[in-house]
Amino acid sequence: MATTASTTGNADRRLYAPYLEATWGIKNHWYPALFSHELAEDGVKGVEIAGVPILLRRAKGRTYALLDRCVHRGVKLSLKPTCFTDDTVSCWYHGFTFDVVNGALVSIVASPDDPLIGKVRLRTFPVEEHKGIIFVFVGDEGYEPVPPLADDLPWLPPCDYDYRAAHPLDDETVMLGIRRVGKANWRLAVENGFDPGHVLIHRDNILILASGRSMALGYRPLNDEAIKAFEDDGPKGLMNMYGTGNYEPVVNNDRLNIKSAARREFNFTGVRTSMFLPGVLMVENFPEKTYAQYEWYVPIDDKTHVYWQVIAGWCPTPEDRKNFEFRFKHYFEPVALRDFNDHDLHAREAMQDFYANGGWQEEALCSMDAVIVSWRKMVARHNRGIQEPPTRRGR
Amino acid sequence: MDASAVMSTVRLCFRDGVERAIEAAQGESVLAAALRAGVPLVHQCESGSCGTCMARLVAGEASLLPGRALSLLAGEIRDGWRLTCSVAAAGDCAFALDYASTVLDGPQPAVLAATVTALDWVAKTVARLEIAIETADFTFESGQYVRIRVPGTDAWRSYSMATTAKELPRMQFLIRRLDGGAMSAWLRDACAPGALVEIEGPLGSFGLTASKGPRLMIAGGTGLAPMLAMLDTLRQRPGPRLPVLLCFGCTGEDDLFYVDELELRRFWMPNLKTRVALMHRPAGVFDGAIGTAVSLIEDADLRAPGLDAFLCGPPPMIEAARGRLIAGGVPETAIHAEHFRPT
Ligand SMILES: Cc1cc2nc3c(=O)[nH]c(=O)nc-3n(C[C@H](O)[C@H](O)[C@H](O)COP(=O)(O)OP(=O)(O)OC[C@H]3O[C@@H](n4cnc5c(N)ncnc54)[C@H](O)[C@@H]3O)c2cc1C
Numbered sequence: 001m002a003t004t005a006s007t008t009g010n011a012d013r014r015l016y017a018p019y020l021e022a023t024w025g026i027k028n029h030w031y032p033a034l035f036s037h038e039l040a041e042d043g044v045k046g047v048e049i050a051g052v053p054i055l056l057r058r059a060k061g062r063t064y065a066l067l068d069r070c071v072h073r074g075v076k077l078s079l080k081p082t083c084f085t086d087d088t089v090s091c092w093y094h095g096f097t098f099d100v101v102n103g104a105l106v107s108i109v110a111s112p113d114d115p116l117i118g119k120v121r122l123r124t125f126p127v128e129e130h131k132g133i134i135f136v137f138v139g140d141e142g143y144e145p146v147p148p149l150a151d152d153l154p155w156l157p158p159c160d161y162d163y164r165a166a167h168p169l170d171d172e173t174v175m176l177g178i179r180r181v182g183k184a185n186w187r188l189a190v191e192n193g194f195d196p197g198h199v200l201i202h203r204d205n206i207l208i209l210a211s212g213r214s215m216a217l218g219y220r221p222l223n224d225e226a227i228k229a230f231e232d233d234g235p236k237g238l239m240n241m242y243g244t245g246n247y248e249p250v251v252n253n254d255r256l257n258i259k260s261a262a263r264r265e266f267n268f269t270g271v272r273t274s275m276f277l278p279g280v281l282m283v284e285n286f287p288e289k290t291y292a293q294y295e296w297y298v299p300i301d302d303k304t305h306v307y308w309q310v311i312a313g314w315c316p317t318p319e320d321r322k323n324f325e326f327r328f329k330h331y332f333e334p335v336a337l338r339d340f341n342d343h344d345l346h347a348r349e350a351m352q353d354f355y356a357n358g359g360w361q362e363e364a365l366c367s368m369d370a371v372i373v374s375w376r377k378m379v380a381r382h383n384r385g386i387q388e389p390p391t392r393r394g395r
Numbered sequence: 396m397d398a399s400a401v402m403s404t405v406r407l408c409f410r411d412g413v414e415r416a417i418e419a420a421q422g423e424s425v426l427a428a429a430l431r432a433g434v435p436l437v438h439q440c441e442s443g444s445c446g447t448c449m450a451r452l453v454a455g456e457a458s459l460l461p462g463r464a465l466s467l468l469a470g471e472i473r474d475g476w477r478l479t480c481s482v483a484a485a486g487d488c489a490f491a492l493d494y495a496s497t498v499l500d501g502p503q504p505a506v507l508a509a510t511v512t513a514l515d516w517v518a519k520t521v522a523r524l525e526i527a528i529e530t531a532d533f534t535f536e537s538g539q540y541v542r543i544r545v546p547g548t549d550a551w552r553s554y555s556m557a558t559t560a561k562e563l564p565r566m567q568f569l570i571r572r573l574d575g576g577a578m579s580a581w582l583r584d585a586c587a588p589g590a591l592v593e594i595e596g597p598l599g600s601f602g603l604t605a606s607k608g609p610r611l612m613i614a615g616g617t618g619l620a621p622m623l624a625m626l627d628t629l630r631q632r633p634g635p636r637l638p639v640l641l642c643f644g645c646t647g648e649d650d651l652f653y654v655d656e657l658e659l660r661r662f663w664m665p666n667l668k669t670r671v672a673l674m675h676r677p678a679g680v681f682d683g684a685i686g687t688a689v690s691l692i693e694d695a696d697l698r699a700p701g702l703d704a705f706l707c708g709p710p711p712m713i714e715a716a717r718g719r720l721i722a723g724g725v726p727e728t729a730i731h732a733e734h735f736r737p738t
C-alpha cells in the first residue's frame with residue numbers, strides 16, 4: 001500500500017539524502033550539554049552527544065570540555081571523577097593526568113617520567129555558558145572558525161515586532177528548564193516539535209482547556225509564504241507563519257463530525273513555532289504571552305536523545321526572577337513541560353521502531369507535512385557536517 | 396671525545412627489500428636514532444611495554460637500555476626479537492622489520508579483486524560502472540584513480556573514482572565509450588553485475604589541496620568523475636565552505652550526463668556554482684551554453700585571490716584550459732591537472 005509514497009517520493013528523498021545519513025546527528029554545531037547548576041565548582045560530569053563521550057569540568061569558575069575517554073585504556077574519566085589540581089583532570093584507573101585547557105598528558109600518577117608524557121592528549125571542545133546552560137561545540141577537531149553560539153540559536157525577532165517574546169539573546173531573559181531522555185532518534189523528536197499536523201495530540205490537554213483556549217485540529221499551509229526560510233548569515237531554519245493568514249487552522253472535519261472552537265476563540269495570538277539547526281525549537285508566546293518555550297533534541301546515539309525543555313521569561317529585577325521561578329516550579333514545569341509535552345515525547349518514541357526499520361523510505365507523507373520536508377532539505381543544505389557512527393570515526 | 400668513536404651504524408631491513416643505514420649514538424635507542432634520521436619506524440609507548448616497535452636483530456649486538464621492563468617473552472628474545480625503543484646498538488648491527496618501508500606513507504597501491512555491482516548508461520556514450528572490492532583496508536583520496544584490467548586480456552585502463560572512500564567497499568566510475576576501444580567493447584558486450592574484475596590502486600596525486608581561496612574545476616566529459624568525488628569530499632570536510640565553480644563541457648547531447656547529479660550537489664552545497672556547455676547545439680531543450688568547458692570561464696572567475704584550479708579531461712582540453720588560466724593571471728602552482736591520456 002505504501003507503494004505510491006515510495007515510488008513518487010524517491011526523487012524528493014535524494015534531495016535530502018544527507019539528512020537521511022544523519023542518524024547520529026549533525027556535527028560542528030553547538031549543543032547544550034548540562035544546565036549550569038548541574039556542574040558544581042570543582043565538579044566533573046560526563047555526557048554523551050552524538051556518540052561522543054564528553055567530560056565537563058569546572059575549576060576556578062571556568063568550564064572545560066574534554067573527550068571522556070582515557071587515551072590509556074579507553075575508560076570514561078567521568079565514571080569516578082578524580083582531580084588533584086585545578087588545571088588537570090586525572091583518570092581514576094591508572095592515573096593518566098591531562099591538562100584541562102589543551103588535553104595534553106602532563107603526568108601519570110605512578111610514572112611521572114614516562115616517555116609518553118607530552119606525546120599524547122585528549123581532544124578538547126569549545127565550551128560556552130549562556131543563561132544557565134553549558135553549550136559544547138561538538139564536531140571535528142580544529143574546525144575553524146568556530147561559529148558564534150548565536151548562529152545555532154533561534155533567530156532573534158526584531159525589537160519592534162508586536163508579539164515579541166523572551167529570547168535567549170535578550171539581556172533580561174532568564175531561562176529555566178528540565179531535560180530528560182527520549183527513546184527516539186533525534187530527527188523524530190525535531191520533526192514532531194514544529195509539526196503543524198500534530199496539534200491533534202494536544203487537543204484534549206488540560207493546559208489548553210483550563211486556559212479557555214481551544215486547539216485547532218491542525219494547520220494547513222495555504223501558500224508558499226506559510227513557511228519562512230532562514231538561509232542567510234546567522235541561524236538557519238524555518239518558521240511556521242501561524243496567525244498571518246498563510247496558514248489556515250483546520251477547525252472541522254465533516255466526515256468525522258469533529259469541530260474545534262479554535263477559530264472563534266483564537267487565543268494563540270503571537271504563537272509561532274520555528275526550528276533552527278542543529279534542531280532547536282522556538283515557540284513564541286507559549287505557554288503564556290511574552291514567554292517562549294525552547295527545546296533541543298540532542299542526539300545521544302542513534303536511538304536516543306536528550307529532550308531539553310526550557311522556558312524563557314523576561315526578569316528585569318530579582319523580584320521578577322523570584323516570581324518566574326515560582327511560576328515555573330508550580331505551573332510551567334508540571335503543566336506545560338511535563339503534562340503537555342509528555343504527549344510529544346510519547347509520540348516521538350512511538351515512531352522510533354518504524355523509522356529504525358526502513359520508515360524513512362516507507363512513510364506516506366500528506367499535505368500537512370510540507371514543513372517537515374523543508375526542514376529535511378534545510379539540514380541537507382546547511383549542516384556543517386554529518387556525524388559518522390562511532391565505529392567509522394577516527395580518533 | 397671523537398664522535399665517530401661512539402657512533403654505530405645500524406642497518407634497517409624492511410620487508411619490501413628497502414634497506415636504510417642510520418647512525419646511532421651510544422646509549423641512544425635504535426628507535427630514537429631512526430626517527431632522528433627521518434626513517435619512520437612503527438612505535439607507540441617508547442617505554443618497552445606495547446611491543447609495536449618489535450624488530451629482529453639479524454646481525455651484531457644490541458644492549459638493553461637501563462630501567463626498562465620488557466614485554467618480550469624469553470623465547471622471543473632467544474629468537475632475536477628486540478624492542479627498538481629499548482635497545483641501543485652495541486657496535487654495528489642490523490635489524491629486520493616485519494613491515495614495508497612505506498607502511499607509514501599512507502595508502503600504497505595494491506592489486507585487488509572486485510565484483511561488478513551495477514552498470515548503466517547515463518548517456519549514449521557514458522557508462523556508470525559500480526564495483527565492490529573485497530579488501531577491507533583499501534582506501535584512497537578523492538581525485539585518485541585505479542587501473543582496471545580489461546577482463547580476459549592483459550590490457551589495463553585507468554579510471555578515476557567518482558565516489559569517495561566513504562562509500563567503500565563500493566566504487567563508481569564514469570567511463571566514456573570509444574569505438575574500437577578494448578574496455579569500451581567489454582563494457583558494451585560482456586560486463587554485467589556479478590562479473591569479476593581486477594583493479595590496481597590507488598594511484599595518482601590529483602586531488603584537493605589545502606586551498607584557502609575559491610576553487611575552480613574544469614571538466615571535459617568523463618573528466619567529471621574525480622570532480623564529483625572531490626565535491627563530495629568538500630561537502631563532508633570540516634571548516635567553512637569556500638566557493639566552488641565547476642565548468643563542465645561535453646561534445647553533444649549524446650555525451651551529456653549527470654545534469655541532475657550536479658543540480659543535487661548545488662542544492663547540498665550552497666557554495667557551489669556549475670556551468671555546462673555542449674560543443675554541438677542539441678535538438679532538445681538545453682539551458683547551458685554552446686562551447687567547451689574552457690569557454691565557460693570568465694575573466695572575473697580568475698581574479699579571486701588564492702584561487703586553485705583543477706582540470707580533468709582529454710589532454711587537448713587540459714592544454715586549452717591551462718593556457719586560458721595562465722593568460723588570466725593564474726599562477727602555474729595553482730593549476731592541478733589530470734590528463735585522461737590513452738592508456
Ligand atoms: C590517470 C587517468 C585517468 C583516467 N580516468 C578516466 C575516467 O575516469 N573515465 C574515462 O572515461 N577515461 C579515463 N581515462 C582514460 C582511460 O584510461 C582509457 O584511455 C579510455 O577509457 C579508453 O579505453 P578503451 O580500452 O575503451 O580504448 P583503447 O582500447 O585504449 O583505445 C581505442 C582507440 O581510442 C583511442 N583513444 C584511447 N583513449 C582515448 C582518449 N582518451 N581520447 C581519444 N582517443 C582515445 C586509442 O588511441 C585507440 O585508437 C583515464 C586515463 C588516465 C591516464
Ligand code: FES
Nearest residue numbers: 070072073091094
Ligand atoms: S585507563 Fe585511564 S589511566 Fe589507565
Ligand code: FES
Nearest residue numbers: 441443446448480
Ligand atoms: S614503542 Fe612500545 S615497546 Fe617500544
Ligand SMILES: [Fe+2]
Nearest residue numbers: 193198202344
Ligand atoms: Fe507538541
